[in-house]
Amino acid sequence: MADTHKKHDLNPTTLEEAPAMPVLAEGSPVTTKSGDSAGGASIEAPLTRPFEGFTYIKKEWVDQEDEIEKVTFNMTLGALNLPADWTRTQSSTMMPEWGTVPLRRTWIVRLPTHFEGKDQYLFHYFFQASHLSGGERVSRTFTHYIAPHQFEFIDHSGAVIHARLHWSLGGWQYPQDTEMEVDGIDWGSEFSVIHSLYRANDPLYEKGRSLVMKTIPVPRRFHCLIWAPKGAEVKYCFHIQRGTGEKAEMLWDNNFGKDYSLIL
Template sequence: MFQMAKVWVDPNDRVDSVEIRYTWSPVGAPPDFTDGKDEAEVMQVVFGTNPRVRQAIIEIPRYLEGVDNYLLHYHFGGGGQHHEGFTQIYTEEIVSNEVEYIDHEGLLTEVRVLWSVGGWAAPNWTQAHLDGLPLQVPVDAPGHDAEGEGLADEAIYELVQTVPLPRRFVARVWGPRGSRVEYSYQLLRNNTPIEGDEFVHWDNNQNQNFFIVLS
C-alpha cells in the first residue's frame, strides 16, 4: 500500500463536513461502490485557508492482482451517516515508474527511497533492489540463515561486493499518471566486517529533492 493526499475546496461557507469515498479496479473495469467495496475518509480542514480547503490521506495498493497499474475511482460528499449530494466519480490511472541510484564508488550496501505524490503531505518508503544481486542462497552456502528466515544480515555486505561497479539500485514510486513525485535517497553502508565502517547519508539533490512526472 501507499499513501496519497486528496484535496477538496468548499464551494461556499455553508459546508459542514466532507468525506471522500474511493475504490479501485483493474484497467478497463468499472468502479463498484456497493456493499462495502469502497473506502472512506473524512476530509480535514487545512488551517488558515480561504476559501476553506480540506485534505484527506488515502491508502491504496501498489499492486492490484499482481499488476502495478490500475484505476482509482473516487467522489466527494457529505460526511456522517447520510451520503447525499456526492459529486461525479473521478477516475485516475495509477502507474509506477522506476527511479535509480548509481553507486560508482562501491560504498553502499542498501538504498531506500523516501517519496510523495503532489507535495509531502503523505510520504512513502520504497526499498531499492540492487541489479545483479544473487538473492537465492543455497541452504548449504555461506550466508544462509539457518533459522530459515532467508538471508542473514551479515551476508548482505559480502553479497553486494560480488556485484561489479558501477552498482545500480532501482526502486519504484507510484501515483496518478501525469502526477509529479518528489523523492530523496537514504544511502546506507551496514553489516560491514570493520567496526565503525558504517553510515547513513541522505541525497536530496542539495535540498531541492529529485522529481519524476509519472508516465
C-alpha cells in the same frame, strides 16, 4: 511493465550527512526461526512480490460555500477497461484543517500496489459534501490510472550497502520510503532488502549483505518500483548507507538540497 525513469549516479559532492537509521520500537513484534535463542534469533520477513506494499496519496477538498457539515471521500478500485463498481465503495470523512480560510479538508488514501493480482488498475473517487440544512452536493467522478514506475540509483564507488528512495506525490505532502535492491541480489533471498526492516540491527545480516555486495561488479545499480497515478508529480531524493557496523555512514543525495522532481 514498469516505466523506467531517470537514473542517478552516486556523486560524493551531492551527499549530505543523515541521522542514524531508526530502529524497531521496544515491544515491536518479531518472528524468529524455531529453535533459535532470543539473543541470536534470525528474524524473517514474509515473502512478497518485489516492492509490494502501499502508496499513500493526500487528497484535498476546499470549502467553496458556507455551512458544510462534513465532506465524505468515496473511492473504489477497478480493473482496466471496466466501469467503476460502486458496490465496493470505501467511504471516509475528511479531516478539517481548522484555521485555514477557506476551510481545507484532507484525507490520506492508502492504495495497494496490486489489485486482484494485477500491478495496474484504476482508482475511482468522488467527494460528497453534506450541509447543515440537510442538503448534499456530489462532485463528478475522478479516475486515475495506477501503475508501477521504476527508479534507479547507480553507485560507482562500490561502498553503498543500502539505498532508499525517499519520495512524495504533489510536493512533500506525505513522504514515504521505498527500499532499493541492487542488481545481483535476488528478491526474497537471505540478504535481500526485504529483510532490512526486520534485521536492521542484525550484524550477521549486514555483514552477509556486505560480503555478497563485494561479488557484484562496480558500478552497482540499485532499483525500486513505486506505484502512483500516471501524470502525477513525484518529488524524491536518495538515502544511502555506506559501510556496516561502527563504520556505517548515512548520507543523502538530494540534488544539492533542491531534491529531484519528475512527472510520471
